[in-house]
Amino acid sequence: MDIFCANCGEPWDVSSVAEVRHGQDTDPAWKLNRSGYPLNCPCCPKGKDGKPKMQEKKSPRAKAAAIVADLLGDDIDGAACLLEDGEFLGLMNDDY
Ligand SMILES: [Zn+2]
Numbered sequence: 001m002d003i004f005c006a007n008c009g010e011p012w013d014v015s016s017v018a019e020v021r022h023g024q025d026t027d028p029a030w031k032l033n034r035s036g037y038p039l040n041c042p043c044c045p046k047g048k049d050g051k052p053k054m055q056e057k058k059s060p061r062a063k064a065a066a067i068v069a070d071l072l073g074d075d076i077d078g079a080a081c082l083l084e085d086g087e088f089l090g091l092m093n094d095d096y
Contacts, residue, residue: 001080003038006069007054009061010043014080035074037065060092 002011019025021036029052031040044052055062064086068079086092 001077001084003068003076003080003083004061004065005038005041005044006033006062006066007038007040007052007058008044009059009065010041011061012038012041014076017076033069035069036076037069037074037079060094064092 001014003014003017004011016025017032017036017038020027020030020032020038027042029040029042029044030038031052033039040052045055047053058066061083064083065079068082072079072082083092
């Protein structure tokens with residue numbers, strides 16, 4: 001199951017994010033919130049300074065990821081299930 005970056009909406013497998021949480025993936029592009037949810041990822045667009053650039057217009061996936069992260073806290077598996085349901089229902093289409 002995937003969770004989405006709350007900035008760019010890129011899908012990441014839950015196990016990939018777990019590797020970041022446990023220090024096995026030390027890519028500095030990752031930024032997790034206190035619950036371990038990705039706020040920035042290696043796929044986020046970079047600014048001129050090379051740091052992830054916060055998206056002004058977020059995709060439906062990124063918006064949903066930010067909301068789910070706030071609602072479920074450190075329940076990453078629950079977040080992945082909720083996001084998967086949202087995708088199945090078509091709630092994350094660009095035209096929604
Ligand atoms: Zn990202």
